[in-house]
Amino acid sequence: MKQAVCFSCGEVKPGALARCPLCGKLPESDEDLLLSLALSSRNLGGVSLEVAGRDIKEGRRPRLDEQTLDRLRAQIEEFKKAPIVKR
Ligand SMILES: [Zn+2]
Incomplete structure (x- = not known):
């Protein structure tokens, strides 16, 4: 199942x-x-993963609104508190 796109090269990967x-x-x-x-x-x-991945491959970073960024920062704090990485 496609779940995430690589932040660096735009390849689809199994998890963020x-x-x-x-x-x-x-x-x-x-x-x-x-x-x-x-x-x-x-x-x-x-936005589909395919579109996001293509943007990364072409050197464009996805634009995120402040609301989304705040939500993601909260997720990162949670992640740091309980660093369980699913591989
Ligand atoms: Zn990659």
Whole structure:
């Protein structure tokens, strides 16, 4: 099942916090985590993973509104409190 797009190369990967099968990158910094969560199927809303992935591959970063960013920052804080990474 397609669930997320790599923050670095735009490849579809099984989960927002999973290691990318193509470039091997794992989101570690706050900025990478924020972008990774934004690129997961849970948070993309109306935008498809394919469109988001194509944007990343073409060097465009997805635009996030403040409301979404605040929600994602809260998710990252939760993640740090209980770092359970599903692989
Ligand atoms: Zn990648």
